[in-house]
Amino acid sequence: MRYSLNKNERLKKRDDIQHLFAHGKSEFAHPIKLYYQLKENNSDTPLLFGVSVPKKKFKKAVDRNLIKRRIREAYRLNQIPLKNLMAEKGHCLMIMPVYIADEIQDYKQIEGKIILLLQRLLRIYEQDNQ
């Protein structure tokens, strides 16, 4: 499996995203809050990914783009274990990290937090299996 993140693996439907924020669970590791939820009607892809940076905290579009790109890159390189697990089980998991902090952090810090959060999710669903 490759380190890819193309159109089909992204959260796109407005309804899905609103449902995720309304009913999904969340994990937090500063500066990122990660919403996640299993999707009911299964599709082919095991993981659906979206990212959000609030306009309230970062007024310039350039800053928001930078943070989104860093989070997306970190997710892209570290998603494999979780994706394999979901594929095995036939689930479809929706994931949406939200950047909470007021300052822009560099890539290394963000990547560390993303890895931490993905490992937590992995543990949760492994236990769920047993």
Add this chain to the structure above:
RNA sequence: UGCUGCGGUCGUUCUAUCGCUCUGAAUUAGUGUAAACUAACUUCAGAGAGGAAAGUCCGGGCAGCACAGAGCACCAUACCUUGUGAAAACGAGGGCUCCGAUCUAAUCGGGGAUAGACAGUGCCACAGAAAAUAAACAGCCCACCUUGGCUUAGGCUUCGGUGGGUAAUGGUGAAAAGGUGAGGUAAGAGCUCACCGCUCUUAGGGUAACCGAAGAGGCAUGGUAAACCUUAUGGGCUGAAAGGUCAAAUAAACCGGAGCUAAAGUUGCUCGCUUUUCCGGAGGGUAGACUGCGCAGAUAAAUGAUAGAAUUCCGUCUUUGACGGAAACAGAACCCGGCUUACAGACUAUUUUUAAAA
């Protein structure tokens, strides 16, 4: 040569690995008689942010709606000539005016939303008597009354009051009702005169804005139109959340069929008809999807991440270098043309000025 102002051009580059969006081709899979269509975390090739993409301030394209004609309202533009342009707008030259410099003669530089303030209405803080049908606070002058003084008894002078004249003087203000000088007067005043200014008229120069000249008028018309307003010219309204196509589900109505040995209604009964029931259809159209969409082109929105090198700048040091740090403003969303605002640095034309060297 440096510095400053203003204008123009550019506004980080290269390599490797891993990725993203779009387009084209191939391959594989599916549907199909085929043509072809669809899908792919399969492969290859190509393209992929800006000078402001920003603010959303103008103009236009494009789209929908409206549309006999006229008026009102609203908005925009506003010295003249001329060039580019579809228009907004920008450029060139000139006029007028304000400011500054040289320094008293015009020149140079800069600014001006630069039509109209004798069509009307409003406003003009503070200060000041008064801020606009002119006005009398102090002052000046005259008349009368009055207190005191001097007196050669004619008057002179003085404190105060009443009435009148007066815009010369003072103070206030951004601005005080033509300016300066002379005559004149009780004191003053365009009251009169000279020069300047202003208004009107005439002819002249200039494409024009406007200019200088002559004559007349004793001067009326404070400022403000980025206050309302007036004049002239132009302008239908709304924006891609426009607009178009496809179209689940659901309710009522519509059409066709089934059913009618079920129920209700229609006349007391029979038939028939209608409704309730079931199946199918069409229509508009919601969710949603696609399009609108472009030689970048998305729609929770691609144009990136990591590593190394180069370039520039900053800091420290043991200074022909080493080490560390930074890379301005900022991210397309229907498309063009402008305006405005933000901006590290590099190159460059030109102006002013200073210093150094010769």
